Amino acid sequence: MTLTRRFAIGLGLAASLMGTTAMAQDSVRIALVAKSLGNGFFEAAARGAEEAAEELGNTEIIYTGPTSTTAEGQIEVINSLIAQRVDAIAISANDPDAVVPALQKAMQRGITVISWDSGVAPEGREMHLAPSSDELIGRTIIKLAADHLPEGGEVAVLSATSTSTNQNTWIAEMEKVMDQYPDIEVVATVYGDDLADKSYREAQGLMQTYPDLDAIIAPTSVGIVAAAQAVQDASKVGQVNVTGLGLPSEMAGAIESGASKSFAIWNPVDLGYTTAMIAHALATDEATAEPGAEIDTGRMGSVTLDEDNQAAMSEPFTYDESNIDEFKSIF
Amino acid sequence: MSLAEGTRPRNFPDRLTGRGQRILRSWELLLFVIAVLIFIANTQASPYFLDPWNLSDATFNFTEKSMIAFAMALLIISGEIDLSVAGIIALASTAMGWALQFGVGTPGLVAIGLAVGLLCGAFNGVLVTRLGLPSIVVTIGTMSLFRGISYIVLGDQAFNGYPDSFAWLGRGYVFWVITFELTLFVVFALIYGVVLHKTNFGRHVYTIGNNPVAARFSGIRVERVKMILFLLTGLMSGIAAICLTGRLGSTRPSIAYAWELEVVTMVVLGGVSILGGAGSILGVVIAALVIGMVTFGLGLLNVPGIVMSIFIGALLIGVIALPRLVTKLRRR
Numbered sequence: 001m002t003l004t005r006r007f008a009i010g011l012g013l014a015a016s017l018m019g020t021t022a023m024a025q026d027s028v029r030i031a032l033v034a035k036s037l038g039n040g041f042f043e044a045a046a047r048g049a050e051e052a053a054e055e056l057g058n059t060e061i062i063y064t065g066p067t068s069t070t071a072e073g074q075i076e077v078i079n080s081l082i083a084q085r086v087d088a089i090a091i092s093a094n095d096p097d098a099v100v101p102a103l104q105k106a107m108q109r110g111i112t113v114i115s116w117d118s119g120v121a122p123e124g125r126e127m128h129l130a131p132s133s134d135e136l137i138g139r140t141i142i143k144l145a146a147d148h149l150p151e152g153g154e155v156a157v158l159s160a161t162s163t164s165t166n167q168n169t170w171i172a173e174m175e176k177v178m179d180q181y182p183d184i185e186v187v188a189t190v191y192g193d194d195l196a197d198k199s200y201r202e203a204q205g206l207m208q209t210y211p212d213l214d215a216i217i218a219p220t221s222v223g224i225v226a227a228a229q230a231v232q233d234a235s236k237v238g239q240v241n242v243t244g245l246g247l248p249s250e251m252a253g254a255i256e257s258g259a260s261k262s263f264a265i266w267n268p269v270d271l272g273y274t275t276a277m278i279a280h281a282l283a284t285d286e287a288t289a290e291p292g293a294e295i296d297t298g299r300m301g302s303v304t305l306d307e308d309n310q311a312a313m314s315e316p317f318t319y320d321e322s323n324i325d326e327f328k329s330i331f
Numbered sequence: 332m333s334l335a336e337g338t339r340p341r342n343f344p345d346r347l348t349g350r351g352q353r354i355l356r357s358w359e360l361l362l363f364v365i366a367v368l369i370f371i372a373n374t375q376a377s378p379y380f381l382d383p384w385n386l387s388d389a390t391f392n393f394t395e396k397s398m399i400a401f402a403m404a405l406l407i408i409s410g411e412i413d414l415s416v417a418g419i420i421a422l423a424s425t426a427m428g429w430a431l432q433f434g435v436g437t438p439g440l441v442a443i444g445l446a447v448g449l450l451c452g453a454f455n456g457v458l459v460t461r462l463g464l465p466s467i468v469v470t471i472g473t474m475s476l477f478r479g480i481s482y483i484v485l486g487d488q489a490f491n492g493y494p495d496s497f498a499w500l501g502r503g504y505v506f507w508v509i510t511f512e513l514t515l516f517v518v519f520a521l522i523y524g525v526v527l528h529k530t531n532f533g534r535h536v537y538t539i540g541n542n543p544v545a546a547r548f549s550g551i552r553v554e555r556v557k558m559i560l561f562l563l564t565g566l567m568s569g570i571a572a573i574c575l576t577g578r579l580g581s582t583r584p585s586i587a588y589a590w591e592l593e594v595v596t597m598v599v600l601g602g603v604s605i606l607g608g609a610g611s612i613l614g615v616v617i618a619a620l621v622i623g624m625v626t627f628g629l630g631l632l633n634v635p636g637i638v639m640s641i642f643i644g645a646l647l648i649g650v651i652a653l654p655r656l657v658t659k660l661r662r663r
Binding site for chain 2: 037038062064065066067068070071072073075076077079080082083084085095096097098100101105
């Protein structure tokens with residue numbers, strides 16, 4: 001089939017049917033592969049990617065993914081993207097290993113492959129964009145508490161389990177920057193085991209043991225909700241500020257009641273935007289994925305790859321009463 | 332009864348009309364026409380569809396599932412069902428991954444995959460044929476049981492590091508774009524086609540599905556046939572587990588999640604009566620191709636997965652309802 005005929009068929013029939021498939025072949029086509037469709041987090045990321053595409057111009061975002069969060073479903077999606085010869089695949093993987101063979105095939109056929117949000121084993125991607133880094137999260141959680149304590153005060157940490165690698169790393173990173181906050185004292189670290197009732201009781205215990213407690217930092221989405229509830233039930237709203245990492249949909253009530261003044265988590269819109277920016281830069285050879293490389297990411301600044309070709313987007317995004325309504329319906 | 336009638340070959344319930352009319356009014360022809368229409372629609376809708384490598388990649392959408400569907404077709408024709416096939420895949424894959432940790436090579440892994448498949452099939456078979464339990468209840472139970480064992484063994488971990496020779500079983504090419512899995516698909520289609528349509532065993536399967544009591548009175552060992560069918564379904568699930576594990580290169584307990592419904596969909600779309608007693612392997616083969624082409628074709632157009640499910644569901648209902656509608660209208 002000649003190129004012109006292919007074009008004629010593509011434009012004449014497909015375009016009339018579906019519109020997007022056979023659009024101008026020279027535009028950069030970036031596939032944003034979600035863990036599953038119908039998830040607000042990924043829908044928001046797709047909006048961010050569209051924003052990046054508009055800014056870049058001549059870029060098409062193909063937002064796709066399987067119906068359920070399975071590796072097999074994602075492989076089917078990857079195969080159809082390879083077949084369409086997209087320029088880049090950016091995937092949030094359901095399984096870091098199972099999608100590797102399919103992604104390797106994509107790379108062999110000249111497609112730029114990056115992972116974002118939920119990573120792929122290094123042999124299956126050129127680079128991985130993490131929403132944040134342990135260091136940035138550690139710095140953020142103490143800053144969230146300190147921002148509302150200009151005079152200093154007592155804070156306590158309500159973590160997940162004592163063996164949770166993520167939380168332990170973040171708390172360790174937080175402790176590294178404690179010398180920047182000389183007036184703030186971390187009086188205790190307790191563990192709610194990521195169970196709502198145990199976290200609630202631990203938060204109650206903190207308020208009883210430390211009557212002058214000013215803030216509870218819960219770097220876990222279960223703990224932060226339980227702690228906010230405990231503060232509300234103890235009528236200590238205004239005295240004890242609950243902060244940490246949480247989901248806007250679950251924290252909207254706590255922000256409204258004032259039990260939590262602010263909290264943080266990655267912003268999916270920014271993540272989708274940054275992912276599309278990086279995918280575009282790599283697909284058009286404006287940047288190369290190699291350790292130490294710095295890739296420009298538009299309004300988000302830039303990211304730098306570490307020795308494993310991983311990069312962190314930014315510190316977690318802060319949610320408070322000014323933006324909670326916008327995000328609570330997203331994720 | 333006249334002598335002429337008595338010497339005529341005996342008609343089975345799925346053969347009540349002449350050959351020509353039977354073909355014209357057959358499910359397989361209707362399905363084949365649909366397959367051709369979908370193929371043409373796909374070639375028109377996307378310039379990427381008619382590419383041998385793309386089509387070859389797309390065969391993975393159905394090869395593993397259809398291997399199980401062949402055995403499942405026989406089982407459903409006999410009036411039973413096995414909903415634990417995806418659970419068997421998970422357990423067989425977990426067993427292979429576990430053995431891999433002790434340095435077992437490809438032949439050993441394959442043997443383990445087949446053995447676990449057979450054992451699971453035997454477990455279902457014994458519960459159904461020896462204890463007389465309904466197969467739908469038994470296999471809903473073993474569906475969770477088999478996958479549950481995988482979850483206990485693996486939790487949120489994964490087994491990986493399968494050798495290349497093992498990965499070849501799921502990704503390898505026999506000749507040009509013809510994958511090993513596609514070859515297996517063709518070979519098994521032929522084997523099951525011959526077994527169902529050309530052997531006494533196949534006739535027994537139909538007879539049992541149409542009337543198990545009559546089958547027993549005609550000397551057919553109903554339990555034995557059903558046991559063999561459960562073993563076959565288990566074995567095919569084991570083979571699918573080997574292919575899928577090789578293709579993914581890793582084992583997680585969520586492997587092949589919810590495949591049992593896709594396999595049953597394929598069988599029913601292929602014209603096998605869910606009540607037993609009727610159906611053909613050719614129908615299942617065409618149904619596999621239809622589902623594969625629809626999934627791939629819609630994927631090329633980046634139609635979201637949920638729309639694909641709706642499409643397949645509508646196709647299933649449409650194809651089942653159409654012949655009945657036609658008969659009803661004719662009777663008026």
